[in-house]
Amino acid sequence: MRPQMLNKDKKSSPIIGTYTSNIGGHAIQYTVKRGARCRYARIEFRPTTGLSVVIPRHYAPDRVPALLQEKQEWITRQITKQRPDIHLNNPLRIAIGNPITFLGHTIRVTRNSAFGACKKGAYLMGDKLIVNCDDAALEKVVADWYRKQALLILKRKVDETSALLGVKYHRLMIRGQKTRWGSCSRKGTLSFNWKLMMFEESVIDYVVLHEIAHLQEMNHSKRFWTIVARYCLRYHEYRKWLRLHGQQIAGLAGE
Ligand SMILES: [Zn+2]
CATH class of the missing domain: 3.30.2010.10 (Metalloproteases ("zincins"), catalytic domain)
Incomplete structure (x- = not known):
């Protein structure tokens, strides 16, 4: 499956592009970057920046979709874990002891x-x-x-x-x-x-x-x-x- 190209960043950036792939039944967007000193391709997930794949210098970007399929269980778990599960404890009353x-x-x-x-x-x-x-x-x-x-x-x-x-x-x-x-x-x-x-x-x-x-x-x-x-x-x-x-x-x- 070939990823669909959404955006190509500036030449100076190590970002190769942002793509969307079907991972575990969800259309998931991810960024592919070159890591100057990285030896193996690695997948990162952060709640604010989402999914990204850092690949070494000679790693062909078109190998990334297959890598993501391989790791789809881990990816799905990371993404579903990210819920704004927040409770507010009586934030309304500003008083001593509250x-x-x-x-x-x-x-x-x-x-x-x-x-x-x-x-x-x-x-x-x-x-x-x-x-x-x-x-x-x-x-x-x-x-x-x-x-x-x-x-x-x-x-x-x-x-x-x-x-x-x-x-x-x-x-x-x-x-x-x-x-x-x-x-x-x-x-x-x-x-x-x-x-x-x-x-x-x-x-x-x-x-x-x-x-x-x-x-x-x-x-x-x-x-x-x-x-x-x-x-x-x-x-x-x-x-x-x-x-x-x-x-x-x-x-x-x-x-
Ligand atoms: Zn707005």
Whole structure:
């Protein structure tokens, strides 16, 4: 079976191309790359970048489909394992002693007993978010902490993903919208909701990928979803998950 060529990357890239093959009854997309120092062909799977095959210098790319057939059980297992299996532990109420969610983990809001003598703010210690403030400032202090984390984490993810897709963005903004997780303007400004920080990283990666894919395709056309699918095979599930759980978070304070 010959793979169907979808896209050929730039000459400078070690990527030979992106193909689709029928593996275990599913149409699965994968990328074939040359590995400078690799001696044997190897198959890799990552939730965000999907399936890729790294082949040595003299390995003919048309041998790859047969290799994939040979390893189809392993591949199917990797792909079906990748479900956004995320639970949110009462993310809605920011109060002292309450569990809230950060990157899919439960953390507990705990007040520093000496908060009066400390600079107003919050910091993470193990599974505790220690806050230095009174009740009146609590929501804002916690939201500000999330925003700070959002900027650090999203900056790294946005830089990595835009480099991966070979696109440039203009700037990155963190917001607290009620109804959106992210957006991409025509000028290339990427905005993300700090409340994404409550989700598991794989969900955040999907939202980042989605907005960055808009830098290539400013719509939700078939071409847009083809770009998304190239780097996130199970994007349907992330979309569904965000629709289901999104509302739980969106109403949170800290606009
Ligand atoms: Zn979109």
